[in-house]
Amino acid sequence: MSAGETGRSTHLYPPSAEVVKKATISGMAAYQALCREAEQDYTGYWARLAKEHVSWQKPFTQVLDESNAPFYQWFADGRLNVSYNCLDRHVDAGLGGKVALIFEADDGQVTRVTYKDLLGRVARFANGLKARGIRKGDRVLIYMPMSVEGVVAMQACARIGAIHSVVFGGFSAKSVHERIRDAGTVAVITADEQYRGGKNLPLKSVVDESLALGGCDSVRTVIVYRRTGGTCAMVAGRDVPWEEVVAGQPEICEPEWVDAEHPLFLLYTSGSTGQPKGVQHSSGGYLLHAILTTKWTFDLKPDDVFWCTADIGWVTGHTYVAYGPLACGGTQIVFEGVPVYPDAGRFWRMIQDHKVSIFYTAPTAIRSLIKAAETTPAVHPSKYDLSSLRLLGSVGEPINPAAWEWYYEHIGGGRCPIVDTFWQTETGGHMITPLPGVTTLVPGSCTLPFPGIQAAVVDEAGHELEWGKSGILVVTKPWPSMIRTIWGDPERFKKSYFPQDFHGKLYLAGDGASRDAETGYFTITGRIDDVLNISGHRMGTMEIESALVSNPLVAEAAVVGRPDDVTGEAICAFVVLKRARPAAEEAKNIANDLRNWVAKEIGPIAKPKEIRFGDNLPKTRSGKIMRRLLRSLAKGEAITQDVSTLENPQILDQLKQAS
Ligand code: 6R9
Numbered sequence: 001m002s003a004g005e006t007g008r009s010t011h012l013y014p015p016s017a018e019v020v021k022k023a024t025i026s027g028m029a030a031y032q033a034l035c036r037e038a039e040q041d042y043t044g045y046w047a048r049l050a051k052e053h054v055s056w057q058k059p060f061t062q063v064l065d066e067s068n069a070p071f072y073q074w075f076a077d078g079r080l081n082v083s084y085n086c087l088d089r090h091v092d093a094g095l096g097g098k099v100a101l102i103f104e105a106d107d108g109q110v111t112r113v114t115y116k117d118l119l120g121r122v123a124r125f126a127n128g129l130k131a132r133g134i135r136k137g138d139r140v141l142i143y144m145p146m147s148v149e150g151v152v153a154m155q156a157c158a159r160i161g162a163i164h165s166v167v168f169g170g171f172s173a174k175s176v177h178e179r180i181r182d183a184g185t186v187a188v189i190t191a192d193e194q195y196r197g198g199k200n201l202p203l204k205s206v207v208d209e210s211l212a213l214g215g216c217d218s219v220r221t222v223i224v225y226r227r228t229g230g231t232c233a234m235v236a237g238r239d240v241p242w243e244e245v246v247a248g249q250p251e252i253c254e255p256e257w258v259d260a261e262h263p264l265f266l267l268y269t270s271g272s273t274g275q276p277k278g279v280q281h282s283s284g285g286y287l288l289h290a291i292l293t294t295k296w297t298f299d300l301k302p303d304d305v306f307w308c309t310a311d312i313g314w315v316t317g318h319t320y321v322a323y324g325p326l327a328c329g330g331t332q333i334v335f336e337g338v339p340v341y342p343d344a345g346r347f348w349r350m351i352q353d354h355k356v357s358i359f360y361t362a363p364t365a366i367r368s369l370i371k372a373a374e375t376t377p378a379v380h381p382s383k384y385d386l387s388s389l390r391l392l393g394s395v396g397e398p399i400n401p402a403a404w405e406w407y408y409e410h411i412g413g414g415r416c417p418i419v420d421t422f423w424q425t426e427t428g429g430h431m432i433t434p435l436p437g438v439t440t441l442v443p444g445s446c447t448l449p450f451p452g453i454q455a456a457v458v459d460e461a462g463h464e465l466e467w468g469k470s471g472i473l474v475v476t477k478p479w480p481s482m483i484r485t486i487w488g489d490p491e492r493f494k495k496s497y498f499p500q501d502f503h504g505k506l507y508l509a510g511d512g513a514s515r516d517a518e519t520g521y522f523t524i525t526g527r528i529d530d531v532l533n534i535s536g537h538r539m540g541t542m543e544i545e546s547a548l549v550s551n552p553l554v555a556e557a558a559v560v561g562r563p564d565d566v567t568g569e570a571i572c573a574f575v576v577l578k579r580a581r582p583a584a585e586e587a588k589n590i591a592n593d594l595r596n597w598v599a600k601e602i603g604p605i606a607k608p609k610e611i612r613f614g615d616n617l618p619k620t621r622s623g624k625i626m627r628r629l630l631r632s633l634a635k636g637e638a639i640t641q642d643v644s645t646l647e648n649p650q651i652l653d654q655l656k657q658a659s
Helices: 017-022 028-040 042-053 082-093 116-130 148-160 171-181 204-212 242-246 285-298 313-327 344-356 363-375 401-411 489-498 542-549 584-601 627-635 651-658
Strands: 098-103 110-114 139-143 163-166 187-191 195-197 199-202 221-227 239-241 265-267 277-283 305-308 332-337 358-361 391-395 418-421 455-458 470-475 508-513 522-527 531-534 537-540 554-564 570-579 610-613
Touching: 028 242, 028 542, 042 285, 082 116, 082 148, 082 285, 098 537, 110 116, 110 522, 116 148, 116 242, 139 148, 139 171, 139 239, 148 163, 148 285, 148 313, 148 332, 163 610, 171 204, 171 265, 171 277, 171 401, 171 584, 187 204, 187 489, 187 537, 187 584, 195 344, 199 204, 204 221, 242 584, 277 508, 285 313, 305 344, 344 358, 344 401, 363 401, 391 401, 401 418, 455 508, 470 522, 489 508, 489 627, 522 531, 531 554, 531 570, 537 542, 542 570, 554 627, 570 584, 570 627, 627 651
Parallel strands: 098 332, 139 163, 139 187, 163 265, 187 221, 221 239, 305 332, 305 358, 358 391, 391 418, 570 610
Antiparallel strands: 098 110, 195 199, 265 277, 455 470, 470 508, 508 522, 531 537, 554 570
């Protein structure tokens, strides 16, 4: 099995009659009817769904406002509250006693939280935020472990109309600092430490370090949830324990009714420049798509136990942990730990123990668990009772057919459809995905657009290509859960996503794709910009390069991706030092130091797997680094490209081997 082996398999997996019969969207005719409805009356289609699935405090009369395109607005004169939709409406409907969250800690301890409990906890914390002067529109940075409190913090922000910006707990102080400053953050919610795989990892001290970097005067409050009880310095007047925030606060908090376009959150993601972008999402349109995709792609039913393994620090943990399943009144797992602790059977044991029926994870996790199962029979999935499963999902990167088949056979027992969901931080929810009761599955293909989504594969000029040809993936019509802007940088929003090459009319996903000549099924071929996908996490090559060159030893650096069996892509850095090229032993030490440096600058996920040193980098006569040559070198491929424009072709030999 190799991650290089991408693309479609030729095996077809039609849905069983049983699955079709029970599915919410049942059969191809039902799917086509929805697509037809959207084609005939695009805004009418979305308006109907928004009325049926979202509870509005004030109904909308406008649907799509294109007057300031590409800053599209949806349901703009409607008012709602996302937290009300996720909590109150279920409690009001008599579901208060239903379990909303099943929290499993790193050490295996399990806590259940009902909808009524969760509403009470969110309301108390929301009141506590208000008591600290946090108001509608304020930006609140959340740097928390996977926890009930993490979800409570997000929901409480939504309840009072504050805009959250969740930062994954693996990001460095410098990354937190950048995000605090970019958003003009007024409060930070964090924990003393987090438990992951039996280790205590710092959180609060990272926040302290980031605030000490300066320019963070906007931050007035730091709320600290005690997770591990580890030592944790508290700054008087600024830092306050979670218990103190909620102490004496009532369990009732009137939701702040906001306009549909009010920003629900910012989520920073990598782009093709060094600076991460604060992707801004709306309240109404985002919520609608979170609900629809949870109901249709995951076919979530009242008795299901849903488990999305993503951390709340990523978009998948926003839409399919913090919002979608709650808005649909579902029961879901929130998992603090990692898939390989205490052993690589953890996921399978948890599916067995909690009778999980819908399981959603990333190809990189599947590939690493395949490896573990092959070498350690005790953690092979066949050792667990996985019969509760009825649906599987994949997200974050292309899933190679071999991993797909293994997932299907060994986890799904050959009976569970796999929804390979293509989407992005910017799209808010699934864009191209199978529906379990509709789609004949083809391993390696994300199949067809979600009903109502208009996706296409085009050439450089924006013309739609014939099926069978590879090109650029675009979305041709605005959709409710689309990115609204990049926080503080509307020009970059326009340039990145609605480029003039396409007359500002097409949404550019940043991925390449092709469509099957017969079925029109989409296969994603990977990013077409300078963004890498490491274990399903986006990393900009420029971000890593800037981190490397900020090290005093480094003169120049170029970063490329190369295929990796487990992580999909791995980071390979070519580095020129200010001093002479180091010899073998010393090169190893310097490479190690640089790896740790990058971990400190950005976070451990950005650590290059390999660093090669050269006297120079391959450059054109105009001084441009020729990355495609570096990509070939990183892969170990022979250079077959034309190198006549190279200023210094002899450098290729030097960079061929890892030093
Ligand atoms: C949800 C999420 C987005 C990028 C996207 C693409 C890749 C995600 C995929 C997939 C092939 C899938 N991607 N899902 N590629 N098949 N099912 O991952 O958001 O972190 O913003 O990443 O991930 O390259 O452009 P995000």
